[in-house]
Each structure stands twice: as C-alpha cells, then as structure tokens.
Amino acid sequence: MGILDGKAVVITGAGRGLGEAYAMHAAQAGAAVVVNDVDADLAEQVAEHIRGYGGRAVASTHTVTDPTEAEKIVGMCLTEFGRLDGLVNNAGLNYETLPWEDDPDSVRRTVEVNLLGVIYTGIAAMRVMREQGGGSIVNISSGAFFGQRKLATYAATKGAVASLSTSWALDLETENIRVNAVCPVAHTRMVWKSERSLRAIPADRTPGKVAPLVLFLLSDDAEGITGQIVRCNGRQLHLVGHPYFKQPVLESDTWDTTSVKRVFDGVLQAHLEPFGLEKRMPPRLRELVEPGQTA
C-alpha cells in the first residue's frame, strides 16, 4: 500500500533533478504519473524507467509556458489515467546576474516558466479537480523569495509563486482543493551552474530527500493542510512564516514627509527589518545595534 495508491498526478519539469525524484517517488507510492518536461528525451526516459519498475507513467513534452499546452499536460492525465488528483508545479529555471546587467529576454523567459507556467498549469488542473470534487496542488517556490543576491528576477518569480499559492488556497478551500508551496534545497543542475550554490549546499542534499514532503502534501494524509509554505533543507524541515503587518501600527490623520521622517528617525528605527535570506541589517538598524560599525 503506497500513500498515493489509486491517484493520478502531473509533475512538470520532471525530466531531471527534483522533478524526476518527485515522479519516481510518486510512482513508487502508487500514483500514475504524467512526467512532463520540455526536454523530450529526458521525459521519455523517466517515464520508461517508472514503467520498467512496473509503475504507470506517460511522458508529456509540452511547455508549461503556453496555456494551451498546459491544458494538454493536464488533459493527458485524464486521457491516460481517467483522473487528476495532484499537480506538482515544479518546472523552473534560474540564472545569476547583477540586476543592472540583467537582460529582458532572460527576465521574460524566467517569468514565463517560473510564474506563468505555474499559473497556466495550475488553472488547467484546478478546473479538472473542481469537477472531480478535490485535489492537491504543490507549487515549488524557493527560499530565494526572501531576497537573494544576483537572483532578483528568479527570487521575484518564487515570491510570486508563494503569494499565488496562498491566494489559491483561499479561493480553493471550498472546492476541496489544497494548495501548498514547497521550498526545496538539493543538488541538481540548477545548483551545479552556480559556484556560490555549489559551495553553500552540501553534497548530501539529494533530490530524493525532498520527495517525501511533496508526496505527503499530495496525499490524503495531508487533509486539512493548505495555504502553507514548507522548506526542506537537509536535516531541516520547517514552515515559512507569512508576512504580516508589524507593530507598532502608527496612526495619524495625515502622514506628511515631516511626520514620516520623524517616525523613521524615532520609533520605527529600532523596528527596521533585517532583509533577504542572509538577514542583512539596514545601515540604520546596524548603527543602533553595533554603533560605529555601519560598513
């Protein structure tokens, strides 16, 4: 008995890396899997591999960046397996650059795959899930959404995926469709391309170590869990807190530049937030915490 017995799931970007691990583990847990990837050879190989072990899988080579193709990915699951219970919106890409050296084509491609792809495939899937009476969507975000050097465009798409997930979770609760986001950490091609990530991520962070979390969220064992952002980083598994309106909330009939300056020079100064994944202190906060060490 696997935790996904009888279910049919779509995993995008499943030809390699984390997506491949989700697909293999989902199949081992009993699911029929649509292995989607624009890299056709890899998608076929993973599907073949699953079938070789006696599992059920078909390859989809559609791109998530086109709404019609996204519908076909989902449609394939219905045609082949007669239902759709889960979607893992995993396809993604990144690149490092200083923001002033970023180029519009790379920006557009990243937004198209990482954000529009998630939206298009998610919309196609939720239409089917509504008809069917429920389902589970797992959107792959990234800790980069807190803000990371040289990854601004990527980080922005992953932040958008986080807020998309919580918004969908609100809209889909009454439809019995759960939506959660996962921030994985694993050695994959995406990490191998970046010297900094290679240094930062220990070699034992393999994609297979993240897969059980994704499987759990897809499964009925996760009933009642929706709107959550969960990070899996080696030995660490934790929830990611949601942004919130921070105290003190100051009130005034009007906020002119003089009164705004006064509160930033005064009460708000100590409440400035460290920012980015590295929790960088803004200079004014640093000056308060470590006087004379503003560099």
Ligand SMILES: NC(=O)c1ccc[n+]([C@@H]2O[C@H](COP(=O)([O-])OP(=O)(O)OC[C@H]3O[C@@H](n4cnc5c(N)ncnc54)[C@H](O)[C@@H]3O)[C@@H](O)[C@H]2O)c1
């Ligand atoms: N590796 C990490 O540590 C890490 C950390 C945080 C988030 N993520 C996220 O996890 C997901 C998987 O990343 P990975 O590290 O396995 O990367 P990867 O580069 O190894 O795999 C990504 C796959 O997505 C496919 N893909 C790209 N564009 C596509 C499209 N338009 N349609 C369908 N498939 C497409 C690629 O062909 C590739 O096989 C990504 O969304 C990534 O942002 C990874």
